[in-house]
Amino acid sequence: MESRDQLAEVRNEAMLWPIEVADQEGDTANVIANENAPLSRLLHEGLDALYGPPGHNADDFDLVIAGVAVDNLGESLIEWLRHHLEVVITPKDVHRG
Amino acid sequence: MDATLVQELIDRDWAQFVAQSRRLGLGAPERSSDRIDLVVSPTGTTDRFRAVLLCDGYDAVAPALDFAELETGVELGKPYWPRMSAAPYNEIAYAGRRLPILCTPGTRGYHLHPSHHAESHDKNIWRLPLQADLIARLLTRMGSYQGCGL
Secondary structure (H helix, E strand, O other), rough: OOOOOHHHHHHHHEEEEEEEEEOOOOOOOEEEEEEEEEHHHHHHHHHHHOOOOOOOOOHHHEEEEEEEEEEOOOOEOOOOOOOOOOOEEEEEEOOOO | OHHHHHHHHHHHHHHHHHHHHHHHHHHHHHHOOOOOEEEEEOOOOOOOEEEEHHHHHOOOOOOOEEEEOOOOOEOOHHHHHHOOOOOEEEEEEEHHHHHHHOOOOOOOHHHHHHOOOOOOOOEEEEEHHHHHHHHHHHHHHOOEOOOOEE
């Protein structure tokens, strides 16, 4: 049986998740994300993984999880990714004729 | 149009399109030759719509996005489109009818519209995964849902 200290240590250890990120064209890359990190970090790391650093301006992109463009990128990963280990990074705007 | 090449190009892009549709919450597309159907719902409603990508000529022209009667998928056109408050709707005369369009590059209607006929674009802008992105964008990020029909 694990001691209380051991359990606490386990609980304090952040989980790392393999996340598949896709761009607008459906090309993909993989990042390892800390579940306690804000989604803004996933957006930055996803852009770097897809396009290589120095990355694009993250302010120009939406992070889409299960069809939802995340409004608050300060939320942590764990609130969104428990069941969705894939995201799409797509430009906020499209050209309109 | 080269019918064999069209099928080969759709085959080439199909797996990526299915994956992108899943990631974007659009569900599972159904394909019948060069037509692709997706049953979708805009944000904020349980109303369902049948999005249709008509990919005839996919070797040379962008897919035509249209919406069809939900149950049968036979009737196409304005009555079956979701009305989103900020979507760039327009229409063109096409194949003997008025085709509703989203006036953005990568849609057949945009490239056939007289205002954009002379523009030159890379064919990659109309590949199927980008069509999934466009449909998802229409349903979730082009304003609020206003009802059925344009």
